[in-house]
Amino acid sequence: MCRWRAWWKGLPFLAVLIAAAIVFARAPIEQTLATRADALLLSIGESWAHARFDGRDAIIEGEALSEEARVKVRAEMAQMFGVGRVDDRTTLLPERRPFTFAAIRDGSKLHLEGYVPSSYARRRIVEAASQMTPGVIVTGAKELVRARGVPAGDFIGMVVFGIQQLARMPAGRITLSDDSFSIEGRAPDFAAYDELEVTVRTDLPVDFKLARFAVLPPVVSPFVWSATREGDGVTLAGYIPLGDARRALLDLVRAAVPGAAISDQLRLADGSPPADGWLKAVGFALSQLGRLPDGKVSLSGTTVAIDGKAPDFAAYDTLAGARRSLPEGYTLTRFAVEPPTVAPFVWGVLRGGNGLRLTGYAPSEDAKRLVLDAIKAGFPGVKLSDEMRIAAGGPPAEAWVNATVFGVGQLAKLRTGALRGNGAALSLSGEALDSAAYTTVQAASTVPPPGGFVLERDVRPPIVSPYVFGLRLDADGLTVSGFYPTPEEHEKLVAAARADLLGVPVNDVSAVAQGAPAGFAVAAQAALMELARLSVGEARFDDAKLRFSGTALYAGAVEQIRSNLTRALPPNFTLELALDVVVRPAATDTATCQKAIDDVLARGTVSFLDGGAAIAPASRGLLDHIAAAAVGCSDAVVEISVRQPGTDDALATERARAVTAYLVEAGISPERLVTGAPAAIAQSRPEGATEAGLQVIVR
Structure with a gap:
């Protein structure tokens, strides 16, 4: 029989068992399914999704x-x-167009902003950012927004590539806008700049394109640039500013040197002067290079330099003139353009009535400027015509300047004249300003010019009119004044004065000058010989007019002097004579008379013409003074004797008789004069003069 009542009592326990089995078996199953689901989603590339389970039902x-x-x-x-x-x-992420992402670096800080397609992408990007540089601080990672719209391709790889480029700059920024990549910043050096440019332009990840490369090159100082022309090519070196300067520069080169092969070795750099002004300065420099078949132009900051050799004077003059038309803000610090070579290398500084004229060549602009400064200092206010050109082939610039300045200093002492140079030879010619200037130039010309130059001179004394010259004899001696035509004639006249005037002191205040009338030297010598016959007197020339005045030692000398001067003066001279006669001295004793005669003979001696017995005209003054002394002892007998070594007694006697006859004409009574035997008197004469001796004894 069924005991259903007992079975019913066991139902609650069975329910508890079933519930416990369900509870304790479900959790492991759900966990297993969740793990398998995550692996599946990851394998199919959809890691954004996540699955959880309620039993075997997936959520x-x-x-x-x-x-x-x-x-x-x-x-x-x-x-x-x-x-x-x-x-x-699941839900859909919001879509973003454009899909942007940026990473900004400032030293050790890196800030991230924008959109990412997933948490996984965020994590990968943050990991790459953290490894960019040791010690870098990454900010903004949590604020990155997940969104739809990510471009095709490896977005994460593109961001990591950009962050790696930022690692090469102390500061900069990368930006992604859909599939367009941009980078900006400043490279620390040219190596980093070159690496960045090559990497970004050639190694960009597939499916992405470079929208903007705005990395600035390093700042350089000075900012230098040069263009060198050799043959048919032009080599560009140095730096070029940012922007479109390169294209404009190449157009300038082609315009300045048409058809030239251009070798562009320029580097992009920052730190240039303003680009517009810089391009104008480059254009100016290149236009000068176009005139130099072999040359170089360069800029350093705002300074310009030009080097090369001009092919002709037209090119050199244009280049030299262009120095005054530099672009505003730029200066020319070097102009080393060699001028054309000339042979012979000649130059001149010519002084005339209308001013100064410079001709020929100078070795450099600086050398010419130094000479011009010397000319302006030596010729203040004088009109200057500069026709001098710059050329090569001459003396060294320093030697040329020193020699030319020396010559200009001498030219300043000339009224008209010329300084000319040819190689290492200088010539100076012209008329001196005055006698003092002539003497100074003559003295300076005895010393060789500086720099190893040889000097030839043809400097003439000044021309004076009227031409005056004076010989004045008084108790103090002879004063020579006025002008003489040549130093040689002057020396002869002064030497004759010392001899003919028996050694009287000579005060010479005369000066050399041109303008003397023809025959001046003969007239001056004649006047000097007759002046020696006076006690006091003066011979004054005014051009070709001679005024002869003074006091003769005896009456008969007046007409003799007139006759001698009339005969000796050249035909173009005129004579004006104004002579009186010295007062006859009081009688003296024999001893006083002898002493006076001895004093005269101690200062000179008589000479004869051509080895004969004729008295030389230069001895008239000596004999006149002996006659004047003998007059003082009118009762004494005067014995005359002459001895000349190398002659016989007959010639000596004949010469003594000639002296006696001269004294008779001078007013000494013949009864008082005795021609004696040769006396043993030997007096030295200057070298080349006739040696003779005269003895006068008063008894």
């Missing part, structure tokens, strides 16, 4: 990037073994 959650991803996840989960029903609770 899918997460933010999908697309509806296709949601469908794919649902289908895959429904096919997974052990899964019952699938409950899709």
Whole structure:
């Protein structure tokens, strides 16, 4: 019999057993299914989704990037073994257009901002950012927003690539906008800049394009640039500013040197002067290079330099003139353009009535300027015509300047004249300003010019009119004044004065000058010989007029002097004579008379013409003074004797008689004069003069 009442009592315990079995067996099953679901979602590339289980029923959650991803996840989960029903609770992420991402570096800080397609992408990006540079601080990771719209391709790889480029700059920024990549910043050096440019332009991940490369090159100082022309080519070196300067520069080169092969070795760099002004300065420099077949132009900051050799004077003059037309803000610090070579290398500084004229060549602009400064200092206010050109082939610049300045200093002492040079030879010619200037120039010309130059001179004394010259004899001696035509004639006259005037002191205040009338030297010598016959007197020339005045030693000398001067003066001279006669002295004793005669003979001696007995005209003054002394002892007998070594007694006697006859004409009574035997008197004469001796004894 069924004991149903007893069975019913066991139902509650059975229910408890069943419930316990269900509770304790469900959790392991759900965990197993969840683990298998995560592995599946990861394997199919949909890690954004997450599955949890209620028993064997799957509940899918997460933010999908697309509806296709949601469908794919649902289908895959429904096919997974052990899964019952699938409950899709996923949602779609908000779509962002454009899909942007940025990483900004400032030293040790790196800030992230923008959108990421998934948490996985965020995690990978943050890991890459943290490894960029030791000690880097990454900010903004939590603020990265997951969104739909990520471009096709390896978005994470593109971001990591950009962060790796940021590692090469102390500061910068990368930006992704859909599939466009941009990078900006400043490279620390040229090596980093080159690496960045090559990497970004050639190694960009597939499916992405470079929208902007705005990495600045290093700042350089000074900002240098150069263009060198050799043959048919132009080599560009140095730096070029940012922007479109390169294209404009190449156009300038082609315009300045048409057809030239251009070697562009320029580097992009920062730190240039303003680009517009820089291009103008480059254009100016290149236009000068176009005139130099072999040359170089360069810029350093705002300074310009030009080097080369001008092919002709037209090119050199244009280049030299261009120095005054530099672009505003730029200066020319070097102009080393070698001028054309000339042979012979000649130059001149010519002084005339209308001023100064410079001709020929100078070795350099600086050398010419120094000479011009010397000319302006030596000729203040004088009109200057500069026709001098710059050329090569001459003396060294310093030697040329020193020699020319020396010559200009001498030219300043000339009224008219010329300084000329040819190689290492100088010539100075012209008329001196005055006699003092002439003497100074003559003295300076005895010393060789500086710099190894040889000097030839043809400097004439000044021309004076009227031409005056004076010989004045008084108690103090002879004063020579006025002008003489040549130093040689002057020396002869002064030497004759010392001899003919019996050694009287000579005060010479005369000066050399041109303008003397023809025969001046003969007239001056004649006047000097007759002046020696006076006690006091003066011979004054005014051009070709001689005024002869003074006091004769005896009456008969007046007409003799007139006759001698009339005969000796050249035909173009006129004579004006104004002579009186010295007062006859009081009688003296024999001893006083002898002493006076001895004093005269102590200062000179008589000479004869051509080795004969004729008295030389230069001895008239000596004999006149002896006659004047003998007059003082009118009662004494005067014995005359002459001895000349190398002659016989007959000639000596004949000469003594000639002296006696001269004294008779001078007014000494013949009864008082005795021609004696030769006396043993030997007096030295200057070298070249006739040696003779005269003895006068008063008894």
